[in-house]
Amino acid sequence: MRSLRRESALDLGHMYHVLTQKRRIENLKDLVLYRFGSTGVVQVLSRAADLLGLVPVFPVRNIGSFTSGSGGSNSAVFRDCVLIKKWVIFRS
Numbered sequence: 135m136r137s138l139r140r141e142s143a144l145d146l147g148h149m150y151h152v153l154t155q156k157r158r159i160e161n162l163k164d165l166v167l168y169r170f171g172s173t174g175v176v177q178v179l180s181r182a183a184d185l186l187g188l189v190p191v192f193p194v195r196n197i198g199s200f201t202s203g204s205g206g207s208n209s210a211v212f213r214d215c216v217l218i219k220k221w222v223i224f225r226s
Contacts, residue, residue: 183217186217187219187220188217188218188219188220189217189218189219189220190215190216190217191215191216191217191218192212192214192215192216193214193216194212199211200212201213202214
């Protein structure tokens, strides 16, 4: 009986932790996304790549569908991104 109570208490603690995380994410949405429209991560990464003279390259295996996998659920359009120096010839 004690172990059942202890497991229930652990489950409740875990559930509280998950709910707290969800509230924090909602607060982030309210405080940042609603006010500014985005977190700015993409803009920071784009600017950093520009300053370093890098360009994004998206390697694909299938130029008909632009997927990087050979089929199945792993095939994602433009899944991978590689940063290379500008004006570099990229060969496989």
